[in-house]
Amino acid sequence: MIQIYAAENxxxxxxxxxxxxxxxxFGEYYDPNNTDFGVMRVCNDDAxxxxxxxxxxPHSDMEIVTIVLEGAxxxxxxxGNSEITSAGEVQRMSAGTGIVHAEFxxxxxxxxxxxxxxxxxxxxxxxxxxxxxxYDAEQLRNALLPVVxxxxxxxAAMINQDLTLYLSRLDQGRTLPFEQAEGRxxxxxxxxxxxxxSGKQLKTGDTAxxxxxxxxxxxxxxxAFFMLIDLP
Numbered sequence: 001m002i003q004i005y006a007a008e009n010x011x012x013x014x015x016x017x018x019x020x021x022x023x024x025x026f027g028e029y030y031d032p033n034n035t036d037f038g039v040m041r042v043c044n045d046d047a048x049x050x051x052x053x054x055x056x057x058p059h060s061d062m063e064i065v066t067i068v069l070e071g072a073x074x075x076x077x078x079x080g081n082s083e084i085t086s087a088g089e090v091q092r093m094s095a096g097t098g099i100v101h102a103e104f105x106x107x108x109x110x111x112x113x114x115x116x117x118x119x120x121x122x123x124x125x126x127x128x129x130x131x132x133x134x135y136d137a138e139q140l141r142n143a144l145l146p147v148v149x150x151x152x153x154x155x156a157a158m159i160n161q162d163l164t165l166y167l168s169r170l171d172q173g174r175t176l177p178f179e180q181a182e183g184r185x186x187x188x189x190x191x192x193x194x195x196x197x198s199g200k201q202l203k204t205g206d207t208a209x210x211x212x213x214x215x216x217x218x219x220x221x222x223x224a225f226f227m228l229i230d231l232p
Contacts, residue, residue, distance in 0.1 A: 002197060003213055017052035021045040023207055037209050038231040039161055042118035053104030059095035061157050063119040066091040067146055071112030075100035076142045081130045089134045090147050094159035096126035121160045129198055133157045140169040144176060151175040153179025166228045170220040185231040186210040193224030
C-alpha cells in the first residue's frame, strides 16, 4: 500500500520569521488520524529568517534529526555543545532523560531551510547525546546514501532506533530499486523534482507512506532530490 500526501495538503505555519509545513500533528496542529507512522512522529519542513530561531526549550525520550538543506543552523544545549550545522550535514540529538537546546539561523543575512524529524527511541531513559555528520554529496548521485543508521559511522549519524535514513539525487530517467522487508515501513519525502514510486507519482514537497510493498522502484521523471526512511 502506497499512500501519497500532497505538498499542498500539508498544514502550514506562518509566523513571519518561521515558515513551516507539517506532515504530522505538531504544536497547534492536531489531527487524531495523523499523529505517527510507525516510530516516526514529526516531519517538519522549516524555513527560518536570518538571525531568528527557537529559543532554549526541553525535550526528553525522543530521537531528533535535522537535515540542513540551505544555509546553516546554530545549535547549543545544556550539555555544553555549541556547533553550526550547514547544508550537506545531518544533526542528531538523543533527548533521552532530558536536554535543553536552542536552534537558530546561523546567518544574519540569509534564510535557512531544514527538515526536522522526530522518532521514538528504541528504549526510554537513555543518556542524552548530540552529534553532526557531513555526508559526501557526490555519493548521493543515482544511489541511496545512508546518512543516519543504528550503527553510525564517520559519514552517518547514529540513531537509537532500528531505522535507516537515506538521501538520493536521481537523474532524470534513472531508476533505483529498494527492497522493503516484511513488516517494515518506508517514508519518502521529495525535496526537489518529480519521481514515481512503483507507478505512483510524487512531486516536490509530496510524501509517501508505504507498507506491504516488497519491491519498490523509484524513477526520476525529472532530476530529483529525495529522502527515503526505512522504519520498523
